[in-house]
Amino acid sequence: MPTVYKVLGQSNPAATTNTTLYTAPASTSAVVSTITICNQASSAATYRIAIRPAGASIAAQHYVVYGATVAASDTTALTLGVTLATTDVITVYASTATLSFNAYGSEIS
Secondary structure, three states, X not given: OOEEEEEEEEXXXXXXXXXXXXXXXOOOEEEEEEEEEEEOOOOOEEEEEEEEHHHOOXXXXXXXXXXXXXXXXXXXXXXXXXXXXXXXXXXXXXXXXXXXXXXXXXXXX
């Protein structure tokens, strides 16, 4: 089973909209080592991150971060080590359109 280290997903979601950052492809598992949240604005913003098994509808138990703040013109890096099975989804949400999310890790097929 080859392992490929890569940028798993990048997103600059619209404000207050749940947005898919990454979906584990068919016949593939993934390990998400780090997610960064970059605030490109001059005021603080909040964000959410959820892991949805098999693409389930978002629910309270899926959140790994809810309502966290990233300071103005700053970046937060979360070292997570989250494992994903085929079709698991990382969903992100931002209070403003000035946040960008990046997921880094590996895919195992």
